Amino acid sequence: MKKIYLAGPDVFLSDSIEQGQRKKELCQKYGFEGLYPLDNEIEDTFEHKADMGLHIAQANEKLIQECDAVIANLTPFRGTSADVGTVYEIGLAKGLNKMVLGYSNDGRNFLQRNLDELTGVRQQPNASYIDKENMALEDFDLVDNLMIDGGVHYPIIKNEVYQTGERFRDLEAFEACLMRLANHA
Amino acid sequence: MKKIYLAGPDVFLSDSIEQGQRKKELCQKYGFEGLYPLDNEIEDTFEHKADMGLHIAQANEKLIQECDAVIANLTPFRGTSADVGTVYEIGLAKGLNKMVLGYSNDGRNFLQRNLDELTGVRQQPNASYIDKENMALEDFDLVDNLMIDGGVHYPIIKNEVYQTGERFRDLEAFEACLMRLANHA
Numbered sequence: 232m233k234k235i236y237l238a239g240p241d242v243f244l245s246d247s248i249e250q251g252q253r254k255k256e257l258c259q260k261y262g263f264e265g266l267y268p269l270d271n272e273i274e275d276t277f278e279h280k281a282d283m284g285l286h287i288a289q290a291n292e293k294l295i296q297e298c299d300a301v302i303a304n305l306t307p308f309r310g311t312s313a314d315v316g317t318v319y320e321i322g323l324a325k326g327l328n329k330m331v332l333g334y335s336n337d338g339r340n341f342l343q344r345n346l347d348e349l350t351g352v353r354q355q356p357n358a359s360y361i362d363k364e365n366m367a368l369e370d371f372d373l374v375d376n377l378m379i380d381g382g383v384h385y386p387i388i389k390n391e392v393y394q395t396g397e398r399f400r401d402l403e404a405f406e407a408c409l410m411r412l413a414n415h416a
Numbered sequence: 417m418k419k420i421y422l423a424g425p426d427v428f429l430s431d432s433i434e435q436g437q438r439k440k441e442l443c444q445k446y447g448f449e450g451l452y453p454l455d456n457e458i459e460d461t462f463e464h465k466a467d468m469g470l471h472i473a474q475a476n477e478k479l480i481q482e483c484d485a486v487i488a489n490l491t492p493f494r495g496t497s498a499d500v501g502t503v504y505e506i507g508l509a510k511g512l513n514k515m516v517l518g519y520s521n522d523g524r525n526f527l528q529r530n531l532d533e534l535t536g537v538r539q540q541p542n543a544s545y546i547d548k549e550n551m552a553l554e555d556f557d558l559v560d561n562l563m564i565d566g567g568v569h570y571p572i573i574k575n576e577v578y579q580t581g582e583r584f585r586d587l588e589a590f591e592a593c594l595m596r597l598a599n600h601a
Contacts, residue, residue: 243551270562281565284556288566292510309534309547310495316561318500319507323567325477326511349494362494364580366428371469376501377455380466381473382508395549 234264235412236295236329238321239304240314240399242270250400257402261409266294295323300330302408305375305387306399307337311344312375325382332412333383334404335374338391342370385411419449420597421480421514423506424489425499425584427455435585442587446594451479480508485515487593490560490572491584492522496529497560510567517597518568519589520559523576527555570596 235258241250251267258265269290277283295301301324308314313335321331337344342360346352351363360368373380374387388411390404420443426435436452443450454475462468480486486509493499498520506516522529527545531537536548545553558565559572573596575589 240551243554245546245550245552247552280555280557284554284558284562285566288562291563292566309530310497312495312500314561315497315500315503316563318503319561319563319567322504322507322509323511324507326508326513328511345494361430364583365430366425366584367430367432369428369469370465372465373469376499376504377469377473378476378501378504381470381477382504399549399551 232262232264233299233412234266234297235409236266236268236298236301236320236324238268238301238317238324240306240308240317241304242268242316244399246400247271253402254405257406257409261413263409263412266298268294291320292323295320295329296327298324298329300324300332300412302405302412303331303333303383304399304405305333305335305379306392307335307344307375308399311341311348313379318379321379321382330412330415331383332385332388332408333379334388334390334408336390336392336398336401336404338389341373341375342368345369417447417449418484418597419451419482420594421451421453421483421486421505421509423453423486423502423509425491425493425502426489427453427501429584431585432456438587439590442591442594446598448594448597451483453479476505477508480505480514481512483509483514485509485517485597487590487597488516488518488568489584489590490518490520490564491577492520492529492560493584496526496533498564503564506564506567515597515600516568517570517573517593518564519573519575519593521575521577521583521586521589523574526558526560527553530554 237254255265305313388404388407392401440450490498573589573592577586
């Protein structure tokens with residue numbers, strides 16, 4: 232049975248363990264085994280906090296090495312881009328030659344989110360945009376930073392989820408990734 | 417001569433090309449060849465913007481495949497974490513078994529930045545913190561998300577750069593990474 236690493240900021244949810252369970256059950260429905268990050272399941276027996284953090288990172292990297300594919304929750308997290316931990320994981324998976332899929336529960340493209348949410352953005356005479364630190368805004372009609380759109384093996388599946396509390400929990404687009412993977416396998 | 421891929425949001429600076437030149441010259445000083453991302457050097461001959469973005473991503477992935485090491489500018493970008501494009505690249509490099517080093521021109525740890533910059537953070541009875549969407553704040557005394565600190569081969573080099581305009585340009589911590597790499601090689 233193919234193993235799928237379930238990357239995403241889901242690990243930060245108050246019901247993170249249950250969210251992992253829901254994702255694992257959906258994986259089973261399509262004949263896959265879901266591997267959920269170990270952020271919340273490692274016992275705190277470390278003298279220094281940092282050692283525990285690095286241990287979790289190592290444990291997650293090991294799960295990614297074991298998997299056949301990654302499905303990443305790329306819903307923008309605390310800003311206009313996907314969670315950086317998740318993004319590191321899809322980069323790692325790509326380098327390890329795993330299949331990488333992603334979904335986002337935000338329907339806007341990257342430029343639109345930046346225009347909606349950053350303060351101090353200005354348009355220049357050549358029509359391009361810069362932020363308050365005079366740094367360019369990407370304008371490629373993509374879902375996120377071009378390295379993310381370019382990194383995944385299929386276009387990122389978008390779903391507009393309006394309910395705040397459900398933004399990171401909704402699994403319709405996640406299930407669409409599973410279907411795509413099942414058709415590919 | 418060893419090749420170093422120069423990852424970072426430096427590509428979004430108004431003087432991005434010159435910043436790349438400065439980094440390449442510092443690489444030479446230590447006997448390395450610097451490879452700078454091609455975001456600003458690919459000719460726009462594409463019918464659709466998205467195709468150009470994906471082409472840049474592919475060209476950067478190719479440069480990372482060619483390099484021996486990556487030095488990543490992990491200075492927080494438009495939020496409390498490193499630029500996601502940069503983070504994807506260090507993940508990819510790690511998966512491809514390249515040496516990965518990083519620096520940040522922000523001296524704070526990740527929890528402190530989140531406490532300073534996120535709105536609506538609350539402390540819970542068990543002393544942990546949650547954000548306005550009830551999602552946990554990482555508290556591991558690390559520089560960024562644990563996957564980033566866990567991903568680099570040496571602890572991220574921090575330098576406190578106070579001048580706003582210099583935050584992404586200052587190269588002292590970058591040069592410290594070069595020295596570390598030169599000693600390692």
